[in-house]
Amino acid sequence: MPIDVSAAVVSNRPLSADYNVVALAAPAIAAAAAPGQFVMVKAAPGLDPLLRRPFSVFEVLRDSGGAPSAVSILSKRIGRSTAQLYDLRPGDRVACLGPLGRPFALVDAGTEAWMVAGGVGLAPFMTLAETLRARGVAATLFYGARAAGELFYLDAFRSLGVDLVLSTEDGSRGERGRITAPLDRRLAARAAAAPVMLYACGPEGMLAATAKVAAAHGRPCQVSVERIMGCGLGGCYSCVIPVRGDDGRFHHVRSCIAGPVLMADRVRW
Amino acid sequence: MDVDLSVRIGSLTLGNPIIAASGCFGYGVEYAGVVDLASLGAVAVKGLFLSEREGHPAPRIVETPAGMLNAIGLQGIGVRRFVDEKLPELRARGVTAIVNVCGTTLDEYVEVSRILSDADGVGAIELNISCPNIKAGGIQFGCSLEGTYGVVSAVRRVTRLPVIPKLTPNVTDVASFAHAAEDAGADAVSLVNTFLAMAIDVETRRPKLSNVVGGLSGPAIRPIAVRMVYECRQAIGIPIVGMGGIADARDALEFIIAGAAAVQIGTASFVDPCIWPRLLDGIRAYLSRHRIDRIADLVGTLDTRALDNEWISS
Numbered sequence: 001m002p003i004d005v006s007a008a009v010v011s012n013r014p015l016s017a018d019y020n021v022v023a024l025a026a027p028a029i030a031a032a033a034a035p036g037q038f039v040m041v042k043a044a045p046g047l048d049p050l051l052r053r054p055f056s057v058f059e060v061l062r063d064s065g066g067a068p069s070a071v072s073i074l075s076k077r078i079g080r081s082t083a084q085l086y087d088l089r090p091g092d093r094v095a096c097l098g099p100l101g102r103p104f105a106l107v108d109a110g111t112e113a114w115m116v117a118g119g120v121g122l123a124p125f126m127t128l129a130e131t132l133r134a135r136g137v138a139a140t141l142f143y144g145a146r147a148a149g150e151l152f153y154l155d156a157f158r159s160l161g162v163d164l165v166l167s168t169e170d171g172s173r174g175e176r177g178r179i180t181a182p183l184d185r186r187l188a189a190r191a192a193a194a195p196v197m198l199y200a201c202g203p204e205g206m207l208a209a210t211a212k213v214a215a216a217h218g219r220p221c222q223v224s225v226e227r228i229m230g231c232g233l234g235g236c237y238s239c240v241i242p243v244r245g246d247d248g249r250f251h252h253v254r255s256c257i258a259g260p261v262l263m264a265d266r267v268r269w
Numbered sequence: 270m271d272v273d274l275s276v277r278i279g280s281l282t283l284g285n286p287i288i289a290a291s292g293c294f295g296y297g298v299e300y301a302g303v304v305d306l307a308s309l310g311a312v313a314v315k316g317l318f319l320s321e322r323e324g325h326p327a328p329r330i331v332e333t334p335a336g337m338l339n340a341i342g343l344q345g346i347g348v349r350r351f352v353d354e355k356l357p358e359l360r361a362r363g364v365t366a367i368v369n370v371c372g373t374t375l376d377e378y379v380e381v382s383r384i385l386s387d388a389d390g391v392g393a394i395e396l397n398i399s400c401p402n403i404k405a406g407g408i409q410f411g412c413s414l415e416g417t418y419g420v421v422s423a424v425r426r427v428t429r430l431p432v433i434p435k436l437t438p439n440v441t442d443v444a445s446f447a448h449a450a451e452d453a454g455a456d457a458v459s460l461v462n463t464f465l466a467m468a469i470d471v472e473t474r475r476p477k478l479s480n481v482v483g484g485l486s487g488p489a490i491r492p493i494a495v496r497m498v499y500e501c502r503q504a505i506g507i508p509i510v511g512m513g514g515i516a517d518a519r520d521a522l523e524f525i526i527a528g529a530a531a532v533q534i535g536t537a538s539f540v541d542p543c544i545w546p547r548l549l550d551g552i553r554a555y556l557s558r559h560r561i562d563r564i565a566d567l568v569g570t571l572d573t574r575a576l577d578n579e580w581i582s583s
């Protein structure tokens with residue numbers, strides 16, 4: 001059940017001129033959040049910008065006793081709401097509703113997890129990696145960004161025992177180009193009998209490309225989609241995406257409650 | 270002092286004047302985990318046609334100053350699935366359900382209303398003759414006095430449920446439409462639906478909505494909506510359900526003083542899904558402070574002498 005809190009900002013760490021990580025004191029949300037779920041955040045009161053914005057739960061932070069105390073979100077400054085988030089200071093209050101949406105379906109140790117992240121699409125994979133590694137699942141992060149300066153938290157993933165495959169559009173780190181290229185090669189090299197689950201999050205073009213690669217290799221792929229949302233609770237029907245139903249036809253489903261995690265082969269991109 | 274918040278709309282009595290606006294609260298059941306549904310005066314569910322509709326492609330909303338545009342295109346599960354799948358849960362949760370009825374033809378309005386009249390647990394029918402986002406029907410009826418009269422009287426003939434036509438603000442003289450609705454036998458009118466509007470991305474010169482145009486809602490429209498409620502109050506004797514940009518108790522009171530017997534909240538509940546108890550508490554506190562026992566006694570009590578300058582605080 002989602003909880004709405006006026007959460008105090010615990011910390012706000014700029015990662016670059018555009019990216020930041022804001023930690024929000026929200027113990028109940030932190031305790032309830034499952035990997036892939038999101039929160040609806042309004043960084044400041046006021047009518048302009050008016051609406052909340054959806055953010056994947058990036059980290060679940062714990063107090064010294066190990067109890068969940070805060071959630072963090074990874075934000076990229078692209079508009080006024082994210083600019084407000086970038087400028088938050090410790091102690092500021094942020095409206096935070098969550099956890100929301102359908103989380104990732106987890107795999108067991110027999111299956112490898114390959115996470116595919118584009119840019120700010122890294123966000124849901126920190127908690128997913130933690131959860132999967134705790135289950136003994138071997139995990140690889142395929143992570144693409146525009147440039148080396150926009151690849152974040154690599155050490156955190158490494159220290160969880162996650163293998164990294166990196167790409168940048170300008171070639172400043174990892175392979176030059178799109179992250180789907182190394183993904184495609186690795187899938188081609190993998191024995192068909194060795195199970196793997198793909199998890200993808202990023203711009204829709206990247207998700208569509210990942211879905212295509214996954215389908216070409218006959219691998220299941222869960223995607224976390226991000227559409228413009230009004231309410232995050234299924235009330236407004238704003239965030240729909242066409243998904244093939246059991247009747248074989250495409251229907252607009254609300255990505256806030258039917259998603260944000262969807263099976264890639266069901267989505268019409 | 271315990272104030273009486275109850276509201277009468279035709280044969281229906283609401284426990285209080287606060288209603289979740291159609292299209293902004295799903296079918297109500299989506300909110301069961303977040304909101305005490307029975308504490309609302311009523312829930313106006315998403316507009317329903319006879320059959321399922323997929324609506325418009327995304328993007329369906331865009332934020333604008335103090336508001337938003339939407340062009341959902343009335344996606345919905347159709348009235349029969351609503352009656353089978355959603356209504357029983359609403360009933361079980363003690364919700365007063367106002368069902369927003371849509372149609373592309375007069376016959377469709379009548380048929381949907383008939384089905385709802387035979388169902389168990391519908392509190393009232395809100396006739397959506399004002400959706401700006403669909404090609405056929407809807408606003409076509411709501412933008413002509415004959416169309417309004419025609420739909421309302423046709424539905425009136427097939428149901429004993431309270432009939433509440435929902436009026437569009439996209440006309441010159443909304444009061445004449447309220448009048449036509451009253452003449453046709455409406456139990457109340459609700460207003461306003463959204464204002465037809467548009468937003469453009471100048472870099473790409475493309476519209477921000479897939480439907481190009483959409484409906485403006487939220488605090489930006491509130492003063493216009495209040496004026497329209499006030500005008501309708503002068504023109505009709507049936508109750509008015511007012512809405513448009515209500516975001517706190519004072520906003521709701523503004524509509525009530527202008528003439529609304531009840532109010533609906535849409536956009537503001539996206540920003541604050543737990544807005545409901547705050548609205549009720551604020552209204553209760555206001556009534557006690559002004560020593561008014563019954564909310565009904567506040568409706569339409571505008572004192573038309575303007576405030577002295579020094580008292581204008583906002």
Ligand SMILES: Cc1cc2nc3c(=O)[nH]c(=O)nc-3n(C[C@H](O)[C@H](O)[C@H](O)COP(=O)(O)O)c2cc1C
Nearest residue numbers: 290291292316339461462486487513514534535536
């Ligand atoms: C996303 C969205 C969907 C809506 N869908 C409907 C609908 O299905 N039927 C209807 O009569 N009005 C619909 N409306 C209009 C609202 O019920 C209400 O009349 C309008 O938004 C003004 O109130 P507000 O400013 O509190 O949102 C919709 C509004 C929004 C924002």
